[in-house]
Amino acid sequence: MLGPNRYGKAETRLVRVHRDGDTHGLVDFTVSVALSGDLAATHLTGDNAGVLPTDTMKNTVYAFAKKHGTGEPEEFALLLARHFVASQPQVHGAKVSVEAIGWERLGPHSFRRRGDHTRTAVVTVTGDGEQVVSGVTGLVLLNTTDSEFHGFVRDEYTTLPEATDRILATAVDARWRHSGVDVAWGESFDASLAAMTGAFVGTYSYSLQQTLYAMGRRVLQERPEVAEVRLALPNKHHYLVDLAPFGLVNEGEVFIAGDRPYGLIEGSVVRDDAVAAVAEWWL
Structure with missing residues (x-):
């Protein structure tokens, strides 16, 4: 059929x-x-x-x-x-x-x-109704510090060292669902974008997952017309270059920017009263 x-x-x-x-x-x-x-x-x-x-x-x-x-x-x-x-x-x-x-x-x-x-x-x-989802793609953000990653699961294939000071970089793909259609769209977009970037800047991050939640939560705190935020954050890895062969000490200053593969963190932040409506628009 x-x-x-x-x-x-x-x-x-x-x-x-x-x-x-x-x-x-x-x-x-x-x-x-x-x-x-x-x-x-x-x-x-x-x-x-x-x-x-x-x-x-x-x-x-x-x-x-x-x-x-x-x-x-x-x-x-x-x-x-x-x-x-x-x-x-x-x-x-x-x-x-x-x-x-x-x-x-x-x-x-x-x-x-x-x-x-x-x-x-x-x-x-x-x-049955009307639904509006605003969003942004390709928003590249980077913090040179205030990011750590440690305490994670280890098995026989784990080689990643723990990090207490790292670069955190991503290219944000975010979408946010409005609870109605009577919205000042331009103002709402600018303010939602500012809320997300402000949360990225202001969050001391122990994981990119934590940063994702902080970004979505800030939008819901500041924009009452938004019911749900969904984000996909690739982890744009930066690797410290070994300068020892040249007799130089690299004190977190020189990095190589990785391309592929990369970690991909996805998640949503939803208002308590909007949980029942979250399923369909993700598709």
């Missing part, structure tokens, strides 16, 4: 210039749309009567960017998802994902790519 399925247009590149006289605004989105619903016939018999072409989805992204502007990523994703569910009776659910690249203003119409991270938003609209 046919199981759960969906289809859509992935990674539509959208650059929107908002012109206000001589001062321009710049939005840089990558938009993906996925629809589900009464679509079994196209799989089972090839009957496409209920299939909205994915090319139409792409065109809708561009037309809506012109007609309605873009606003924040969450706002634009909600607009699109609601449209597909409302306009297509055979569509029961729409998932719209947006990756937003930031640009820093240099002048009225000049910009520079900002930072190394990407802002994300994933919106799901069905007949």
